[in-house]
Amino acid sequence: MGRLLSDNILEKINFDLENTVFSYIPNTAETAFYGMIEGIRSHLDVEKTRKIMALGKDLTEEKVSEILSLEPRIEKVAIKDVKMRTFITDDSSRDDLVAHVYDVTYGIVKNKVDTLVIIDDSIVRGTTLKRSILRILDRLHPKKIIVVSSAPQIRFPDCYGIDMARLKDFCAFGAAVELLKDSGQEEVIEKVYRQCKEQQNLPKEEIVNYVKEIYRPFTDEQISAKIAEMLTPSDIDAEVEVVYQTVENLHRACANDRGDWYFTGNYPTPGGNKVVNTSFINFIEGINTRAY
Numbered sequence: 001m002g003r004l005l006s007d008n009i010l011e012k013i014n015f016d017l018e019n020t021v022f023s024y025i026p027n028t029a030e031t032a033f034y035g036m037i038e039g040i041r042s043h044l045d046v047e048k049t050r051k052i053m054a055l056g057k058d059l060t061e062e063k064v065s066e067i068l069s070l071e072p073r074i075e076k077v078a079i080k081d082v083k084m085r086t087f088i089t090d091d092s093s094r095d096d097l098v099a100h101v102y103d104v105t106y107g108i109v110k111n112k113v114d115t116l117v118i119i120d121d122s123i124v125r126g127t128t129l130k131r132s133i134l135r136i137l138d139r140l141h142p143k144k145i146i147v148v149s150s151a152p153q154i155r156f157p158d159c160y161g162i163d164m165a166r167l168k169d170f171c172a173f174g175a176a177v178e179l180l181k182d183s184g185q186e187e188v189i190e191k192v193y194r195q196c197k198e199q200q201n202l203p204k205e206e207i208v209n210y211v212k213e214i215y216r217p218f219t220d221e222q223i224s225a226k227i228a229e230m231l232t233p234s235d236i237d238a239e240v241e242v243v244y245q246t247v248e249n250l251h252r253a254c255a256n257d258r259g260d261w262y263f264t265g266n267y268p269t270p271g272g273n274k275v276v277n278t279s280f281i282n283f284i285e286g287i288n289t290r291a292y
Helices: 003-012 027-058 061-068 091-101 127-138 171-182 186-198 220-231 247-253 270-285
Strands: 020-024 078-080 102-104 115-120 144-149 239-244
Touching (some): 003 027, 003 144, 003 239, 003 247, 027 061, 027 115, 078 127, 171 186, 171 220, 186 270, 220 239
Parallel strands (some): 144 239
C-alpha cells in the first residue's frame, strides 16, 4: 500500500528529492513507509539510467558517481518513548500525553526549504494531528508538511470489529459536511436526514445507505484538501497537505480481501446499513452515543 502511493507523492513534491525528507509516524506505519521508499527508489533507478544514457560522449566516472549518489533522504524525525502509551488513554488527556511522548530530531530539515513527508497507517479523526503532531513537526521548520495515509479516507462506521460507531468522529465526514455548507448544498444534508428517518423503523434488510450522498458531490482530492485545512493549527508556519490512499489501490494491494465498507459504505450485511443510518440520525440530532 505504501508503494502504490509513491507516484502520487512524487508528483506532490514535484519530483524534488533533494529538498524532501521522508519519515513515518507512528511506528505502526513503518511497513507502509518501506513500501513507499521502494516505490520512490524504483522511480530513481529509471531516472538515473536516463541521466547516465544522456551523458553520451561526456560520460565520466565522476559524473556517473554524482548521478548514482542521489537517494531519498530518510530520517526518523519523530522519536517515541517506548515506555509511554497513548492508544488506550482517554481522549481528554491523550493529546497532552502525545506532546510528551514524541520528540523530534533537529538539524535534519533545512529551514523553510525542505518538504517533510510523513506517512501514517491511517488518519481517522485527525485530532492528534491537529493538537499535537503537526505542532511537533513544525518545530523542524519545514517549508511544507505532507501527511500521507496508507489507508483510504474512513467515511463510514464499522460494526464488525473495530469500534468506530460515530460519524462525527471521522475527519473525512466532517470535511464533506463542511464542503456541502461552503458550496451552499445544505439541502443534501437535510435530504439524507429525511431519508434516514423515513427508513428508521424498517426491517434492516430494507434499509439503504443514503449517507453515501454526503460524499458524492466531491472528489477525494477536494475532501483531502478540506481535511488539511481543518486539521492545520493556526499557529504553525508550514503549509500542510494531506494525501490519502485510493480505494482502487487498496483493492490492488489486497486483491483477495474485500472488507472495505468503512471506506466505501458497501456493507456486507444489512445490519451495517442500519448502523450507518442510525449514526447519521444521531449526528443530526446531537445524540452522542454509539449507533449499535
